[in-house]
Amino acid sequence: MANLRDAVNEELEFQGLSPVTALNTIRGDIRFIETTYPDIIVKETRSGRNKTYAYENPDSSIFKLQFNDEELSQLSQCMAILSQFEGMPQMDWLQSFMDRFKLSLNIESDGKQIVGFDYNPYLKGRQHFASLLTAISEKRVLSLEYKNFKQEKVDTIIVHPYFLKEYNNRWFLLGFNEDKHKISNFAFDRIISINTVSFPKYRENEEIDFNQEYFDDIIGVSHTNAEQQPIIIKVAKDTYPYIETKALHWSQSVVDRDEDSVTIKIKVAPNFELEQCLLSYGEAITIEQPVSLREKIKERINRMRNNYELVQND
Secondary structure (H helix, E strand, O other): OHHHHHHHHHHHHHOOOOOOOOHHHHHHHHHHHHHHOOOOOEEEEEEOOEEEEEEOOOOOOOOOOOOOHHHHHHHHHHHHHHHOOOOOOOOOHHHHHHHHHHHHOOOOOOOOOOOOOOOOOOOOOHHHHHHHHHHHHOOOEEEEEEOOOOOOOOEEEEEEEEEEEEEOOEEEEEEEEOOOOEEEEEEHHHEEEEEEEOOOOOOOOOOOOOOOOOOOOOOOOOOOOOOOEEEEEEEEOOOHHHHHHOOOOOOOEEEEEOOOEEEEEEEEOOOHHHHHHHHOOHHHEEEEEOHHHHHHHHHHHHHHHHHHHHHHHO
16 A cells, blocks of 8 residues: 555656645545446455555556547537636646646647637736636625726726626626625726725625626626617628627517518617627618617717718828
8 A cells, every 4th residue: 555655646746746645545545436436446455464456447447537529529628718718827727737637538639729719818907817716706805996998097996706707809807896886897908906805795696697697688798777678770681691690689580571681679778889789780780779779870970980081181
């Protein structure tokens, strides 16, 4: 048993991990293998005062877990998602974890990535991800120094952090704003600094399920005072296939068709992200209802046109 412990410690040292000091730890690990993996039997052989341990089936190994092609594909996707966070501050453990994960699954890699994500490694504020994730997990109250794009001064805001959300390749923190007594969102790239505070006491989130209902009636992350309402949009015929296969919102449905266009309806609360989404389709869409949103989009288009007229005149 002592020789087995020494061999284990040699491998642990190689991986930069703490050594095993008690023989009972080794015995407990052997029992764990037998109870966790019913198909694996560890055979004990006594020779005088010495004992040796081996798999009853020489081909057995906890490092040769059986996965079908679909399961391996799913695991590869999970690892590709995790790899997006490599190199981020406070996430150095991730590379070690992924290397050990590949080893335990007996996965050989040629180093080529076959999945590409829309990921910006130069995004301002990305260094906040690890500390905010930890604060949510450990239920810490935070003091954020936060600078809104629309003002020059830096605000200090007390936040009870609940959820991290990515939208349009930007990250946002959602949490209870102590000053406004409501849920607010905070863009990572506007956060100047993050500090933990001991007062007030952390306010548990017992009202909102961010994985289900919170984002159902909006596009993006911004909740406003606007009510959810039908948005009627006429889409040019040649553009509709793009909107059909990548719906603007889960509520999207077709209400009319003609030779030149398809009219669709979504039911959302208007916000800034909705406007940006609609404007991204340019002349290919027309807002029919509500009139207030149509006029707002029309006003923004007029300002865009004025900008280009000024350039032309110059």
